[in-house]
Amino acid sequence: MNLPENSHIFALVDCNNFYASCERVFNPQIHNKPVVVLSNNDGCAIARSAEAKILGIKMGAPYFEWQHLVKPHNIRVYSANFVLYGDMSARVMRTLEMFAPEIEIYSIDEAFLKLDTLPVHDFKVYATEIYQQVKQQTGLPVSIGIASTKTLAKAANYFGKRVPELKGVTDFVTDPSVVDGFLKQLPVREIWGIGQKRAEFLQKYGILTAYDLKGLDDKWIDDNLTIMGLRTVWELRGTSCLQIEEDEKKRQTIASTRSFGKEIKSFDELLEALSYLISIAAQKLRGQSSKTGYMQVFVASNPFKKGLQYRNAAGVVLDPKTDDSAVLLGYCRKILEQIYSPDFTYKRAGVIMSEFVNHDEYQYDLCHDGGALDRRSSLMSIIDRYNRTVNSGEIKFAQEGVRRQNWFMNQNKKSSRYTTNWNELLTIKI
């Protein structure tokens, strides 16, 4: 196939109903049954099998609102098992890496592949091969969209998921004349980059589909949807504005927040919960070899409860910048003293770290004993390694609490860590 200069071919590979499909891989009995995976604290639906979608369970719908459907329809409900999903994701990505020289892991369940440098003649055939390999290696079903821009690949994928005749693969490249026909069927809300607000705005002007949108004047788009909208529109027209980003970028902020299983009143319990969250965030920080220069802590009452709400936050500038859990935990009590009020009960809390610097490039000033701080770093990395490889979370600071108390999230329906824990391997009865 001959391609014009500067043309691109992107494939978007996306796992169908990822978390729900992961649960199915290890439990053949729930194939063809409605499956729903719940968010942390068993709060709301974050993944639904096709059967569950048909029952009308919406993304993000609170569990209590559709709980009455569970028994009559025999819905299989699971607490989120992110360790399992993370491991399954890695297996999918390893498989995809065999099919393209450039790949961008875009989220836990999707990746962009760059295909234009490959000697491929029929993209539909190639994509079908990808589909089959992922299925064979991981047991997970995917959809694949192929197009000349990332935004169009996303659009193609949308149809791959919904039109059974396409068998999960939609190709906008081989015959570009089909594209407009699809875009006329694509509601603006389903365009990558057009969210709730912009969709409502566009609908007010009678712009209902991607095809309507791509015909609009650049100036109007720029004035009303900013440069972001303009980029989206150009991509819909086939001008590639977004490239593959292969390098795994370091996070600029790291957050660790939770809703509690029960509401908390006491200072000590809040301190314990926040200490646990700080430890998680600090571990992520060290995981990407950063030190943080600013830590913000917040607490909040239950926003869904009627009556007076309380939310308060405070932060600390860290000088020198640090990745030492002990240092960060030391500030926790001081900050909490600033923002805690005994007059409220608390349902949510969290920590947000920012102002990062690369661990290896950081220079201490003369006032600090860099050698001592480096020795602390070594200690932390030994603890991290132990917790990561030997026994997850076994070494921790006393301030986090010895047992998980009232505040810890509810997770009453969790599946096993089939792939990452020897004690939870799949067992087969014969």
Add this chain to the structure above:
DNA sequence: TCTGGGGTCCTAGGACCC
């Protein structure tokens, strides 16, 4: 009486993504 204008930096908040 007449009271400029442009640049930069920072931050909070909005919108979007999965």
Add this chain to the structure above:
DNA sequence: TCTGGGGTCCTAGGACCC
């Protein structure tokens, strides 16, 4: 009774400077 969590980027507006 019961409502998730973790990110990114852009913009507007204020402070400040010359």
